[in-house]
Amino acid sequence: MLEIAGLLLALILSLIIVIKSSDLFVDNIVEIGAALGISQIILGVTASAIGTSLPEFGSAMIASLSGSTEIGVGTVIGSNIWNIAGILGISATVAGVIGTNPKGITRDGMVTLGTGLILIFFMLWGEITRIASIVMILFYLFYLWLLIKAQKEYQDSKSPDKGFKKKPITKKRIGFSILGIAGLIVGCRILVFAGVELARIAGIPEMIMGLFTLAIGTSIPELVVTLSSAMKGLHELSIGTVLGSNTFNILIGIGVPALFMNIPVDPLSLSFDAPVMILVIVLVLLLIKKGGMKLNRVGGIILISTYVVYAVSRIYLLA
Template sequence: MLFVWILVFIFSLVLLIKSADWLIESGEKIGLAIKIPPFIIGVTIIAIGTSLPELASSLAAVIKGQTELVVANMIGSNIANILLIIGISSLFAKTLIVKRDLIDLDSPLLIAVTGIFLFVVWDKKIVLAEGLLLIAAFVVYLLYTIFQKRDKIKKPKLDIDKKGKQIDKKVFVFLVLGIVGLLVAANYTIDSMVKIAEIFKIPSSLIAVTALAIGTSLPELVVSAKAAFKKRYEIALGNIFGSNIFNILLVAGVPSLIKPLIVEESIFVVGVPFLVLATLIFVISGISKKIHFWEGLMYVLIYILFILNICGAV
């Protein structure tokens, strides 16, 4: 039975990620076809889309009454994004070059958002008012990004007719498939995770902060590792900045509008400090404008230390 639930978890995770891709791509094409400016699509549909797997699984967890999984998943995903993905990306590239925009604009934003998160989880729960605060911060961040970066976002290549009035029917098919796939996959991801936790007699939040977090971070890993290998450093690093900010503000904010989110003791004692540590290391590394091979190795080793600590804390 354990083997079956592990297979269900893996398959659901793959479907979750693929469904998010379908939803992003179809949303992109529809947005441009109805003449929404490309830069707005870039910082809304595409940016929010990178957090869809985490958001969908978190909403499913809240609906099923597993509110403790939301913050565990979000914290685990953000730690994996920095320590594991940036670490692996720098091992691929040998050296990651940090652009000035990331130092001057994105780093302060990431620190500010992490600070807001610390404020709302200090009492080990996120209630409605705090969720509204996170979402308000997200709106401010979104508007800031639109006005600051609109000239730098390139228009995606789209399969739309020359008149720009018609949309291929397949786009709507994939839009529906993406929505349905997200709903189904998120549901079974949470169900299988809870069942696996019951079989092993461990908290389901442990799986959320490790396996689920790594799984939902796979799209970021692929994007950043490929970009680093091709020396597209701004994509490799910018992808992580954006994803972590969206995860904190949306993945923790939206579900808390439905039910108050509980932060388990082990997640608060181990996960929160490691999230702060990872964020500070990331920002400090960026100040030197380079993340070297040895720093990437250090990132990965710290991530392993995090896994060992979180497993020992439950």
């Protein structure tokens, strides 16, 4: 009992360390980037695309490197299902409505769907290999380029003469970046260890631990950003955070670990979790289309219910 309590505490503390370290790292690396002359647009888009997703990436990477590939893949797929069905569902239910920009939702929605299908395609090979990894990383770079292009057009139309402020690189910035990355690595290592040990003691499969506990935990930044931006009426940021994070989770969260080792595919992931992930993407896009390019409260409740049905069937019926 004491061991479980200790592991739960380690899980919570390590999550906070992981999330705060990711934030510290992104914040400082962006400033260093700006000092090196990288455009604010590139930095802004990249920072918001990876900022909330570093915890998933870190956990997936550390889990895979330490031999718990199931936890790694589970965290990624579980996060993606939770991001859409859970986080968008909760945000639409609380905020009442989340609006979308037709151009943005078409681009991000299709990329998210395409990414999910790419993952299933590579899973069908039985193992996610280095070739798959390279394709996924290149696809992500292409998506990032699309985002940067769109943001550049938007800013040019708004304030064409907006220059960027150049600050010198200070030792503090470098120090904090290193501290951030170190915190991320150490935090993820403790997180994965606590997850694996908890699964062992409680007799839960590692995959379930990844799909739910780690997936939901590492998605806390997405939850706070999506919910608070929906409540403030910043709709594009709200839906963009979720779709951007899902794309990053697969292409980088699975793509980069697969560069170092072949990632085995759990049969149930291929036959159940990955199809559910595709299903929720299609569902949210349909709900948005049906709601006049908005996700409304009824849509939010449908999404949450879908998540509950998925979680119950995955934990109690299929585990």
